Amino acid sequence: MPILQPIGRTVLAFLETVGRLSLFTAISTSHCMRPPFYPRLLLRQMVEIGYYSLPVVGLTAIFTGMVLALQSYTGFARFSAESAIPNVVIVSITRELGPVLAGLMVAGRVGASMAAEIGTMRVTEQIDALDTLATNPFKYLVAPRLLAGVTMLPILVLTADIIGVFGGYLVSIFKLGFNPSLYIKNTWDFMEALDVISGLVKASVFGFLITLMGCYHGYNSKGGAQGVGTATTNAVVSASVLILSSNYLITELFFAR
Amino acid sequence: MTPGPSNEGDPNEGPPNQASPAESASRGGPQSPKIRIRDLYKSFGTKHVLSGMDLDVGAGESVVVIGGSGSGKSVTLKCVLGLLQPEEGSIQVDGEEVVGLGGESLELVRRKFGMLFQNAALFDSLTVWQNVAFGLIQGQGMARRQAREIAFDRLTAVGLEAEVGNMWPAELSGGMRKRVGLARAIATSPDIIFFDEPTTGLDPIMGDVIDELIVKCVRELGATALSITHDMASARKISDRIAMLYDGRIIWAGPTAEIDRSNNPYVDQFIHGRAEGPIASMVNA
Numbered sequence: 228m229p230i231l232q233p234i235g236r237t238v239l240a241f242l243e244t245v246g247r248l249s250l251f252t253a254i255s256t257s258h259c260m261r262p263p264f265y266p267r268l269l270l271r272q273m274v275e276i277g278y279y280s281l282p283v284v285g286l287t288a289i290f291t292g293m294v295l296a297l298q299s300y301t302g303f304a305r306f307s308a309e310s311a312i313p314n315v316v317i318v319s320i321t322r323e324l325g326p327v328l329a330g331l332m333v334a335g336r337v338g339a340s341m342a343a344e345i346g347t348m349r350v351t352e353q354i355d356a357l358d359t360l361a362t363n364p365f366k367y368l369v370a371p372r373l374l375a376g377v378t379m380l381p382i383l384v385l386t387a388d389i390i391g392v393f394g395g396y397l398v399s400i401f402k403l404g405f406n407p408s409l410y411i412k413n414t415w416d417f418m419e420a421l422d423v424i425s426g427l428v429k430a431s432v433f434g435f436l437i438t439l440m441g442c443y444h445g446y447n448s449k450g451g452a453q454g455v456g457t458a459t460t461n462a463v464v465s466a467s468v469l470i471l472s473s474n475y476l477i478t479e480l481f482f483a484r
Numbered sequence: 485m486t487p488g489p490s491n492e493g494d495p496n497e498g499p500p501n502q503a504s505p506a507e508s509a510s511r512g513g514p515q516s517p518k519i520r521i522r523d524l525y526k527s528f529g530t531k532h533v534l535s536g537m538d539l540d541v542g543a544g545e546s547v548v549v550i551g552g553s554g555s556g557k558s559v560t561l562k563c564v565l566g567l568l569q570p571e572e573g574s575i576q577v578d579g580e581e582v583v584g585l586g587g588e589s590l591e592l593v594r595r596k597f598g599m600l601f602q603n604a605a606l607f608d609s610l611t612v613w614q615n616v617a618f619g620l621i622q623g624q625g626m627a628r629r630q631a632r633e634i635a636f637d638r639l640t641a642v643g644l645e646a647e648v649g650n651m652w653p654a655e656l657s658g659g660m661r662k663r664v665g666l667a668r669a670i671a672t673s674p675d676i677i678f679f680d681e682p683t684t685g686l687d688p689i690m691g692d693v694i695d696e697l698i699v700k701c702v703r704e705l706g707a708t709a710l711s712i713t714h715d716m717a718s719a720r721k722i723s724d725r726i727a728m729l730y731d732g733r734i735i736w737a738g739p740t741a742e743i744d745r746s747n748n749p750y751v752d753q754f755i756h757g758r759a760e761g762p763i764a765s766m767v768n769a
């Protein structure tokens with residue numbers, strides 16, 4: 228059957244990828260829990276992910292908060308419901324936009340650079356050299372990145388939440404003529420612990436997915452500069468897709484009634 | 485060059501890279517070679533690189549493998565180190581089977597080895613001295629200060645000045661990288677050292693210095709060496725025995741002095757670098 232052949236081949240390739248990815252995930256997480264740990268490397272990755280992503284995440288957050296206030300105003304003014312703006316801003320930012328946008332930005336920044344770095348190490352035999360020097364690449368390369376991703380993303384997202392709400396505040400006060408203390412009071416009243424917590428849980432999961440994809444595609448890259456390029460693209464695309472789909476799942480878990 | 489402390493700061497591990505003769509004898513019998521490769525098969529897709537390769541390397545011996553470009557010399561070394569998995573065959577190191585080994589036990593076997601990669605494979609996120617000290621710090625848990633001293637010693641031994649130690653691999657020339665790779669391979673004073681084309685890309689004088697260094701490692705430190713080279717002068721100088729890899733098999737192996745009397749047309753053609761001969765006809769076919 229010539230029609231079934233390509234279908235079968237695609238299914239098999241898919242299953243193989245799923246199997247390899249699961250194995251990679253299992254090995255990586257198990258190395259995150261067992262010594263030896265590399266505190267220096269962990270610190271370096273935490274700075275790389277947490278600190279150096281601040282500008283891009285902050286910019287994304289502030290403009291998102293600003294545009295959110297502006298757009299809700301256009302919509303709500305028709306029903307004289309402008310007072311709901313602080314509510315819309317805080318809920319959207321903490322629940323969805325903060326974690327998702329920060330996750331996507333970090334996927335582009337950190338996921339890509341991880342895939343490129345580890346991929347280059349693979350094609351220039353540096354990973355083989357690590358192995359021969361009796362150092363486990365999962366422990367030395369993958370574990371610090373995963374741990375840094377899982378811990379740093381929530382901190383980034385918390386910062387993004389604050390900056391995003393501040394963006395909404397700026398537009399509301401200086402452009403839409405809101406009363407500053409009333410806006411802050413409303414924001415505070417509408418803020419729910421569960422909204423913030425769900426956002427931080429999402430952030431942690433996204434941090435895991437971003438770094439996992441960066442490491443997985445880098446580790447399995449082959450064939451020189453072109454292979455590293457493909458790995459980088461795949462890392463960003465797969466991380467983005469996983470972020471958006473897992474975002475739905477986590478939202479469902481937290482808020483579905 | 486001093487034999488580096490092998491197991492300081494790692495008391496539970498025992499001396500991983502200085503297996504005593506008694507120990508290897510007890511495990512592999514008194515005559516058993518350090519490395520014993522039998523009937524090794526390795527292919528990539530439909531390309532058969534090794535097909536039934538046999539090779540023995542005795543303890544304290546220096547063996548050179550020669551053979552055409554792409555004949556599978558580097559692949560052989562990677563199979564022994566467990567970086568590539570052969571389809572078939574057996575590789576024993578000190579009498580211990582390494583094919584199919586994984587995890588901790590493979591890591592223990594690897595501690596016996598030092599490897600100079602063909603392209604040096606230096607870690608470009610670390611400075612030169614950190615590269616050289618890597619096996620001491622990460623593998624043996626040595627203090628950084630002490631490892632740094634040994635690293636600078638080794639750099640001197642391969643003819644590099646102290647300033648180079650604080651440079652980054654990207655700032656080095658090809659020959660310098662090769663020598664840093666060599667310093668890294670010998671830094672832990674391993675029991676078995678693999679040199680993949682140690683003198684390629686070096687000037688003739690430095691090539692000779694490196695050859696002497698390899699001889700010294702073998703004679704003075706009692707290491708076992710398996711090297712790959714295309715340079716016959718260097719091969720004659722560093723080897724006790726030479727083996728020629730052709731068509732996935734060792735087609736000739738013998739003491740270095742006998743290579744000119746091998747009566748093997750392939751070997752003759754290779755060592756004299758002639759375009760005419762049985763190998764050329766295969767290449768053109």
Ligand SMILES: Nc1ncnc2c1ncn2[C@@H]1O[C@H](COP(=O)(O)OP(=O)(O)OP(=O)(O)O)[C@@H](O)[C@H]1O
Pocket residue numbers: 528533551552553554555556557558559560602
């Ligand atoms: N990872 C790999 N994937 C696919 N093919 C490979 C791989 N590594 C090596 N090969 C193939 O195996 C063959 C032997 O390669 P190897 O690197 O061992 O050659 P070599 O004998 O070391 O040659 P040279 O003297 O040029 O270094 C080559 O034809 C190469 O194409």
Ligand SMILES: [Mg+2]
Pocket residue numbers: 557558559602680
């Ligand atoms: Mg080679």
